[in-house]
Amino acid sequence: MHRLETLESILERLRVSIRKNGLKNSKQREEVVSVLYKSGTHLSPEEITQSIRLRDKNTSISSVYRILNFLEKERFIYTLETNKNGRRYEIAAKEHHDHIICLHCGDIIEFVDPEIEERQIQVAKKFDAKLVSHDMRLFVVCAKCLLANKD
Numbered sequence: 619m620h621r622l623e624t625l626e627s628i629l630e631r632l633r634v635s636i637r638k639n640g641l642k643n644s645k646q647r648e649e650v651v652s653v654l655y656k657s658g659t660h661l662s663p664e665e666i667t668q669s670i671r672l673r674d675k676n677t678s679i680s681s682v683y684r685i686l687n688f689l690e691k692e693r694f695i696y697t698l699e700t701n702k703n704g705r706r707y708e709i710a711a712k713e714h715h716d717h718i719i720c721l722h723c724g725d726i727i728e729f730v731d732p733e734i735e736e737r738q739i740q741v742a743k744k745f746d747a748k749l750v751s752h753d754m755r756l757f758v759v760c761a762k763c764l765l766a767n768k769d
């Protein structure tokens with residue numbers, strides 16, 4: 619999905635929010651944001667830790683967890699609960715999309731269906747409400763896994 623913001627501009631906002639929260643600036647927080655931004659996909663805390671360890675061997679998974687919680691609270695990243703492959707994270711500065719998740723292999727596919735988007739707005743309207751956001755995940759057995767499990 620298309621990025622809505624440059625990495626530099628996200629890091630700029632991150633520094634502001636770190637200051638606002640009375641925290642010390644840490645290279646690791648910026649590293650987590652960079653890794654997620656550059657990957658463009660949905661990473662597990664383990665994958666993020668591994669990738670940061672390439673540059674900083676002292677990175678621990680528990681500090682990555684703490685950072686992920688902070689970044690999620692401040693809306694720099696989104697959490698995706700995948701069942702099969704646990705919690706995954708993606709950068710928030712991507713165009714809106716929903717997810718198809720394979721229950722066998724854990725593959726994640728991003729999609730946007732304009733009709734579904736519109737219908738959700740209409741459903742909220744029917745209840746005299748204004749849709750603020752939504753979170754839709756389709757759990758599937760993907761084409762690859764269907765093929766592998768034939769016969």
Ligand SMILES: [Zn+2]
Binds near residue numbers: 724725760
């Ligand atoms: Zn699959």
Ligand SMILES: [Zn+2]
Binds near residue numbers: 660717
């Ligand atoms: Zn996504």
